[in-house]
Amino acid sequence: MPALHQPTRRERQREATYDEIVRVAAELITQGAELSLRAVASRMGMTAPALYRYVANYQELVDLVAFELDKAATQDFMATAEKYPEDDPAARLAAACVAFRRWALTKPREFALVFANPIVTEESDRRELLTLSTSGHYFTDLLYEIWELYQFPYPSLDELDPIVRDAVLNPLIPAKAAHIEPADRGILWIYMRSWSALYGVVTLESTGHCDPRVIESGALFRATLLDWLEPLGLGAETERLTQLIDTELAQPPAAAAG
Amino acid sequence: MPALHQPTRRERQREATYDEIVRVAAELITQGAELSLRAVASRMGMTAPALYRYVANYQELVDLVAFELDKAATQDFMATAEKYPEDDPAARLAAACVAFRRWALTKPREFALVFANPIVTEESDRRELLTLSTSGHYFTDLLYEIWELYQFPYPSLDELDPIVRDAVLNPLIPAKAAHIEPADRGILWIYMRSWSALYGVVTLESTGHCDPRVIESGALFRATLLDWLEPLGLGAETERLTQLIDTELAQPPAAAAG
DNA sequence: CGTTAACGGTAAACGGTGTAAACTCCCCGC
DNA sequence: GCGGGGAGTTTACACCGTTTACCGTTAACG
Numbered sequence: 001m002p003a004l005h006q007p008t009r010r011e012r013q014r015e016a017t018y019d020e021i022v023r024v025a026a027e028l029i030t031q032g033a034e035l036s037l038r039a040v041a042s043r044m045g046m047t048a049p050a051l052y053r054y055v056a057n058y059q060e061l062v063d064l065v066a067f068e069l070d071k072a073a074t075q076d077f078m079a080t081a082e083k084y085p086e087d088d089p090a091a092r093l094a095a096a097c098v099a100f101r102r103w104a105l106t107k108p109r110e111f112a113l114v115f116a117n118p119i120v121t122e123e124s125d126r127r128e129l130l131t132l133s134t135s136g137h138y139f140t141d142l143l144y145e146i147w148e149l150y151q152f153p154y155p156s157l158d159e160l161d162p163i164v165r166d167a168v169l170n171p172l173i174p175a176k177a178a179h180i181e182p183a184d185r186g187i188l189w190i191y192m193r194s195w196s197a198l199y200g201v202v203t204l205e206s207t208g209h210c211d212p213r214v215i216e217s218g219a220l221f222r223a224t225l226l227d228w229l230e231p232l233g234l235g236a237e238t239e240r241l242t243q244l245i246d247t248e249l250a251q252p253p254a255a256a257a258g
Numbered sequence: 259m260p261a262l263h264q265p266t267r268r269e270r271q272r273e274a275t276y277d278e279i280v281r282v283a284a285e286l287i288t289q290g291a292e293l294s295l296r297a298v299a300s301r302m303g304m305t306a307p308a309l310y311r312y313v314a315n316y317q318e319l320v321d322l323v324a325f326e327l328d329k330a331a332t333q334d335f336m337a338t339a340e341k342y343p344e345d346d347p348a349a350r351l352a353a354a355c356v357a358f359r360r361w362a363l364t365k366p367r368e369f370a371l372v373f374a375n376p377i378v379t380e381e382s383d384r385r386e387l388l389t390l391s392t393s394g395h396y397f398t399d400l401l402y403e404i405w406e407l408y409q410f411p412y413p414s415l416d417e418l419d420p421i422v423r424d425a426v427l428n429p430l431i432p433a434k435a436a437h438i439e440p441a442d443r444g445i446l447w448i449y450m451r452s453w454s455a456l457y458g459v460v461t462l463e464s465t466g467h468c469d470p471r472v473i474e475s476g477a478l479f480r481a482t483l484l485d486w487l488e489p490l491g492l493g494a495e496t497e498r499l500t501q502l503i504d505t506e507l508a509q510p511p512a513a514a515a516g
Numbered sequence: 517c518g519t520t521a522a523c524g525g526t527a528a529a530c531g532g533t534g535t536a537a538a539c540t541c542c543c544c545g546c
Numbered sequence: 547g548c549g550g551g552g553a554g555t556t557t558a559c560a561c562c563g564t565t566t567a568c569c570g571t572t573a574a575c576g
Contacts (some may be wrong), residue, residue: 009545036533050554058534108376116374118366119466163475172469192478201456208377211430217421220450268572294562308525316563
């Protein structure tokens with residue numbers, strides 16, 4: 001383990017160009033260009049092989065970019081959610097979900113990179129990055145806040161499949177679970193289930209494996225979201241949340257962030 | 259429109275090599291190799307540019323392979339389903355769903371190609387092929403048979419979002435809907451919703467964006483499936499279908515088909 | 517039957533990709 | 547002041563999709 005020392009000039013320089021690489025690479029994607037080592041290097045006034053001083057290979061760059069895009073997207077979700085009061089996590093989650101879908105439909109390339117990119121390597125750094133996924137943390141947090149407020153039902157530890165019990169007690173998947181009491185970890189099961197439902201419709205719509213008219217109407221997404229109000233203890237809030245969702249669905253996608 | 263004439267020798271030859279191209283390309287994928295025009299051509303003892311006599315470009319070959327793999331996979335689903343009696347569509351659908359998941363987990367590359375491949379071009383032949391998707395037809399058929407037997411509830415036409423109503427009356431998405439009475443087309447809405455749920459878990463698991471232990475346990479998939487028994491009018495069958503699903507989940511994946 | 521046009525294939529080439537190896541140069545620590 | 551390692555370049559390799567020009571064979575037609 002390296003000693004914690006004051007970063008030298010060279011180290012600062014190194015970190016700076018590293019950040020620039022990731023930034024430039026992410027820009028390429030958001031601008032609709034193809035991501036390639038040569039393109040990134042050329043934009044930085046370097047040659048492609050130089051990038052190998054910073055990145056092990058192409059796939060690693062892709063993973064870094066995916067993490068970066070996820071971070072940026074989460075900022076977007078948060079901005080949408082924060083239109084609603086801090087003490088109204090239900091509204092915030094609903095809004096964030098719609099923002100998530102909007103992002104997936106507006107930027108299908110980014111979405112595919114972040115959420116539909118197969119995690120091939122079993123024991124790679126990839127999994128590490130995935131575990132740190134920003135959006136995952138954000139959604140988990142919102143769900144937990146909802147639970148604090150509405151106390152929706154969740155399975156007890158011994159109701160869970162033993163393997164799942166292990167998984168929620170020592171989670172690998174993006175989830176800031178540290179502050180959740182072990183006995184309450186069944187909440188993470190609800191998280192997985194609801195995330196899976198949300199992920200399903202949004203991926204279906206974003207990749208286009210779905211009737212375009214159904215996408216345009218938003219009906220499938222809307223119905224999926226509404227189905228989850230009851231399980232999350234939000235049955236009494238159905239009316240206002242439906243209205244909120246419809247309002248957000250009607251929002252035009254935000255102008256592309258530079 | 260060309261007149262229907264007896265295929266000449268040359269035409270037969272052409273069709274044969276066309277089929278061989280698709281077959282060889284699909285083999286490349288199933289054997290874990292990369293799909294490239296050069297690789298396909300070389301395996302056939304040809305050069306790459308020759309393929310352009312049969313295929314407009316690389317993407318078109320990919321689409322053809324995707325359709326081919328989907329067809330092969332459907333054969334697999336059918337084989338699993340046919341372990342159960344013809345007059346028991348509920349059992350058959352449940353088994354087919356498990357087979358679908360098994361396939362997606364065993365062959366994530368194939369799955370990604372067929373189901374997570376973004377449909378980019380708006381008005382391409384891609385959409386045509388998608389509409390003809392074999393697995394889509396199969397699942398729709400099973401669901402319809404279930405409806406015939408159990409008469410599960412479905413929305414009437416005027417309960418549907420107007421855009422969705424258009425979509426189910428004149429479907430673009432894989433569905434042999436011709437034999438479903440227009441008034442009963444709300445069944446297709448149930449189909450879309452349940453397909454979206456199934457697609458969600460399976461994609462999540464197949465791409466690995468999920469705790470590997472949860473995948474291994476199959477709990478998330480199982481729970482998702484069980485949630486759909488009630489809406490499909492299969493509440494009374496819960497016990498035996500649960501047992502069936504668990505049996506199928508315990509089945510080891512079939513040996514890789516040559 | 518002979519001519520002509522289309523067809524199915526080749527070779528060569530263009531511009532692009534990721535990546536490996538060898539080599540320079542400059543900064544930093546001793 | 548000197549040696550070493552780090553950052554970057556050049557060169558090269560093995561691929562990729564795709565275009566162009568060319569050539570024999572095959573089928574159709576006057």
